[in-house]
Amino acid sequence: MRDGIGALLGRIESTFKLRHIGIGFVWAWLYCVYGTPTPFDTTGVSINADGSWVVSAAAVVVAFFVGGFAFRHERVKPRSPLPILAPLALSLGTLFSFLGSVMGEVAVVSGGVLTGVGYALTSILWAMALAPVDIEELEAAIPLSTLVTLVCALIIPALQTEVAAVVIAALPLVSGALLIVCFRKDGVASMPDAASGAQAGLVSEEARQGESGHRLDRAWMRYLLRVSVLLLVIYLAIGWEAANFSSSNTFRVLNYDLVSLVSNSAAVLFAILLVLFSKRVSFSGLFRWVMPFLVVSLALFLLPGSFVRFGTSVINSTCDTLIEVLLFLFVLSLAKTHDASAGLCIGLANGFVQAGVLAGNLLGRFSASAAAPFDLQTMGLALIALIALAMIAIPQKDPVVDDPSTAGSSLAVDSVDEALARACLRIQERYGLSDRETEIAVLLAKGRTRPYIREQLFISTNTVATHIKHIYQKLNIHSKEELIDMVNSEASSK
Known part of the structure; x- marks a missing residue:
């Protein structure tokens, strides 16, 4: 049995390194602080349940924007204390918030500032640490x-209050430890020039091919800002709905929040399916599947009934978690393929997200008060209309930017590509490859990655994997390296 478990872990480790899931401990901290009954006696749903939430929410918005621009050149020295200090601030802020009832208002404010700044900087650092990692x-x-x-x-729900507080405060420290490992093993989070980056192994193939300086060009910056505004609208609705969710509508069995269990399970499943079946890692490719669910969630929220409330909560929480995952993946893909600053991209996008959360919660509290000039139904319908307009505004295509770096080198490249293509055609005739399989074999022989093939041929990751599996079976090989050797041998024999 040990051998079987070891083999399974080996296969997982060959797909991705376990240290790369360290950002998950930051997301887990976020859930534990605002989505569990302990240690802060929250309702289990709303972000505004703790006394320090306003301070924390305001601090995180400022920290994301300021931090994003501060790290726009992605320069973090190998011995920088930031990968230690940012998670430590998040951990200390958690303890201060927990002790707020004992230590007073100063602890509450300090906890809010520390958690806000710590969460933003840790997220930015994770974007920078994962930037050199292959998109696959x-x-x-x-x-x-x-x-x-x-x-x-x-x-967490099964632990006593004090123990839960310690465990939650330890989550950022675990994330920080993995963050340091990523910086050391995957490279310093900087974007060098194409030549030095290739030697250091810090720049992906797509980034080298799409070299355009160390910042987003204007077209892509406008695209990112447009996406960020859409995220602001999305989280305005999510924050408003969360702020109006009554504590009497929580659903628990043996102190377990059913909404959290169902929504987190669904988010994992949906995220994997979207990555597998989306034809490209773009905002429209990923997020167009999410936004209709938000409209359904808002519509259900306006209806009475506990089961309706349960469905609304599950959809809302699932979308929140799913967007968090897809946003990180989208931003890193954008940064890698266009040689942009991952720190700046995640800072801008998440800054607008957190601004939407803050504005939505404040709007929700106001619309539920007696001083509001409109009722919840009217506000809900207005948000549905706003989301519908935002869906229309989703960019359907990525900006196209000419790459001047490839000018003047096409003749030599064409001759090599032509030789590889002829070799693949001969292999096709000999082994019975389909036209699509041959097309993919040519790209593999050129050293292209699976994400690159998906982008070029506009097919899903799952479809690419299926074609490659069939190619390997027909050629009786087991790896990309064997395919390259076979094609090169065929090309040199003629």
Whole structure:
């Protein structure tokens, strides 16, 4: 049995490195602070249940924007204390918030500032640490990072209040330890030039091919800002709905929050399916599947009934977790393929997300008060209309930017590509490959990655994997390296 478990872990480790799921401990911390009954006596749903939430929410917005621009060049020295200090601030802020009832208002405010700044900086650092990692590995690691939250949803409610507080405060420290390991093993989070980056192994193939300086060009910056505004609208609705969720509508069995268990399980499943079947890692490719569920959630929220409330909560929480995962994956893909600053991209996007959360919660508290000039139904319908407009505004295509770095080198490249293509055609005739399989074999022989093939041929990750499996079976080989050797041998023999 040990051998079987070891083999399973080996296969998982070959797909992605376990250290790459460290961001999951940050997401688990977020869930534990605002989605569990201990140690803060929250309702289990709303972010505004703890006394320090306003301070924390405001601090995290400022920290994301300031931190994103501060790290826009992605320069973190190998011995920088930031990978230690940011998670430590998050951990200390958690303890201060827990002790707020004993230590007073100063502890509450301090806890809010520390958690806000710590969460933002830790998230930015994780984006920078994962920037050098191949996108294929990230597509496995980032969705699976949510499993950490699911495990916490099973463990934390069973612990005593004081023990739960210590465990929650330890989550950022675990994340920080894995963050340091990533920086050391995957490279310093900087974007060097193409030549030095290739030698250091810090720049992906797509990033080298899409070299455009160390910042997003104007077209992509406008695209990112447009996406960020849409995220602001999405989280305005999510925050408003969460703020109006009554504590009497929580659903628990043996102190376990059923909403959290169901939504976290669903988010893991949906994230994996979206990565497998989306034809490209773009905002429209990933998020167009999410936004209709938000409209359904808001519509259900306006209806009475406990079961309706349960469905609403599950959809809302699932979308929240799913967007968190997809946003991180989208931003890293954007940063890698266009040689942009991962720190700046995640700072801008998450800054707008957190601004939406803050504004939505404040709007929710106001609309539920007697001073509001409109009722909840009217506000809910207005948000549905706003989400519908946002769905229309989702960018359907990524900006196209010409790459001047490839000019003047096409002749030599064409001659090599032509030789590889002729060799693959001969292999096709000999082994019975289909036209699509031959097309993919040519790209593999050129050293292209699976995400690159997906982008070029506009097919899903799952479809790419199926074609490659059939190619290997027909050629009786087991790896990309064997295919390259076979094609090169065929090309040199003629």
